[in-house]
Amino acid sequence: MAIRTNKAFINTCFLWFTFMLSAFPILTFGLRSIVIVLWAVIGVLSINFERKKKYVSYLIISILPFIYLSFTLLYSQNSTAGIKRLIQMLPFLIFPLVFYLNKDKFNKEQINKTLWCFSISVILLVFYQIVCSLFRLDYLLADLTNEEIVRNRLSNQDLLNQDVISSMKTKRFRNYLIELTDTHFTYQGMWVIFSVFFLFKEGIRFLKKKRYLGFLLIIISIILVVWLFFISSRMPILTMFIALFCTVFVFKKIKFKLKILLLGLSILVLISSYFTFTTFKARVDEIVNIKFDLPSETKDTYNYDSINVRHGIYVCAAHLVKDNFWFGVGVGDSQDALNSCYNEKIGAKIYTWQDYNTHNQYLYFALATGIFGLFFYLILLYLQHKEALKYKNELYLYFIIVVALISLTENILSRSDGVMFFAFFSGLFLFNSKNRIK
Numbered sequence: 001m002a003i004r005t006n007k008a009f010i011n012t013c014f015l016w017f018t019f020m021l022s023a024f025p026i027l028t029f030g031l032r033s034i035v036i037v038l039w040a041v042i043g044v045l046s047i048n049f050e051r052k053k054k055y056v057s058y059l060i061i062s063i064l065p066f067i068y069l070s071f072t073l074l075y076s077q078n079s080t081a082g083i084k085r086l087i088q089m090l091p092f093l094i095f096p097l098v099f100y101l102n103k104d105k106f107n108k109e110q111i112n113k114t115l116w117c118f119s120i121s122v123i124l125l126v127f128y129q130i131v132c133s134l135f136r137l138d139y140l141l142a143d144l145t146n147e148e149i150v151r152n153r154l155s156n157q158d159l160l161n162q163d164v165i166s167s168m169k170t171k172r173f174r175n176y177l178i179e180l181t182d183t184h185f186t187y188q189g190m191w192v193i194f195s196v197f198f199l200f201k202e203g204i205r206f207l208k209k210k211r212y213l214g215f216l217l218i219i220i221s222i223i224l225v226v227w228l229f230f231i232s233s234r235m236p237i238l239t240m241f242i243a244l245f246c247t248v249f250v251f252k253k254i255k256f257k258l259k260i261l262l263l264g265l266s267i268l269v270l271i272s273s274y275f276t277f278t279t280f281k282a283r284v285d286e287i288v289n290i291k292f293d294l295p296s297e298t299k300d301t302y303n304y305d306s307i308n309v310r311h312g313i314y315v316c317a318a319h320l321v322k323d324n325f326w327f328g329v330g331v332g333d334s335q336d337a338l339n340s341c342y343n344e345k346i347g348a349k350i351y352t353w354q355d356y357n358t359h360n361q362y363l364y365f366a367l368a369t370g371i372f373g374l375f376f377y378l379i380l381l382y383l384q385h386k387e388a389l390k391y392k393n394e395l396y397l398y399f400i401i402v403v404a405l406i407s408l409t410e411n412i413l414s415r416s417d418g419v420m421f422f423a424f425f426s427g428l429f430l431f432n433s434k435n436r437i438k
Helices: 002-021 029-045 056-075 079-088 091-101 108-135 146-151 162-181 185-208 213-230 234-251 256-276 278-288 306-323 334-346 361-390 394-406 416-430
Strands: none
Touching: 002 029, 002 108, 029 091, 029 416, 056 079, 056 091, 056 361, 056 416, 091 416, 108 162, 108 185, 108 213, 162 185, 162 278, 185 213, 185 234, 185 394, 185 416, 213 234, 213 278, 234 256, 234 278, 234 394, 256 278, 278 306, 306 334, 306 361, 334 361, 361 394, 361 416, 394 416
């Protein structure tokens, strides 16, 4: 009896630590590490060894990209950098393993609670930024300072047109929020669009039961989307619409005319947002005015923006992948190889200010591990997609489409914010097949 009581207590602790871990958007990096360790230890203690373990192949596919990435340490010259990178990506190994060992412990209600904890943490993160921004409007809306003008080589008054000023104030706003939260906007945007999908579905469900909490959830969802345009996170905004259409069109029988109407409304929202949010307009203008030039500079001006910097990144990454097609350069040497290419092929000073990774998860695996590591990552995404379709899980399919699309512009597994999001929810969904919510 005492053994059963202790086991039940450990299982309860494991669930509560899972709920706590799902609130990682508002946990500091240090606290995340502590919670992960405790969660993993309790997860091992709560294993029921009498149960027959299934889906071993799913576990192997889930951790194989990480294992193969670790293997490339054998031919990486910079093993220190490689080990550091692997430590940052440890949730990619730990989460699927612990979820597999505790599979089917989460019923629909517990999975729902986990999603609520995550969504509430995202709401708190966003509202915290809104409140702080409102208290700093005097700084955020102030005229450009001499320091900002000199730092960006805009001393020539002819260069200070309204578009340039809007762009500079957008950078000021975004830098303020990054310092406030220590979170990159792409990852925050990824969290927001996942939460919006969940909250909106919950809002509709509550309204069908004539529970007016549903109105509040829909209003909060709208606020989160508006915030997404304020922080002008381009890829998450685009991903939100694409993933939504893909998910709804796959699982819902919608007439062709309604599909066209929804598409037209989405385009209308994007166009109106362009003229409404100056931050979003400034970011879109970077794309509209794209010339595909590589970053450069003169004595008086910089020719740097997020678009041409990425162009230089992709030029170098593609060159290195071509030269190291089969096995890559190794996890420890990928950044060194990129930095050397930036210096030799481009020579722009901006690439010396910080390390710029491939900004594409597929390119990262191709560069670090070659074609085999890239193949393993694609197989993992395919498995997740297949399982979402098999169990007709809208939220799961939306999640994996979001990850697949964001992987086109970010190394989501190279930062704690990204690897936590992917590894946690993919493990939660994949190894609880009988209890997934729809």
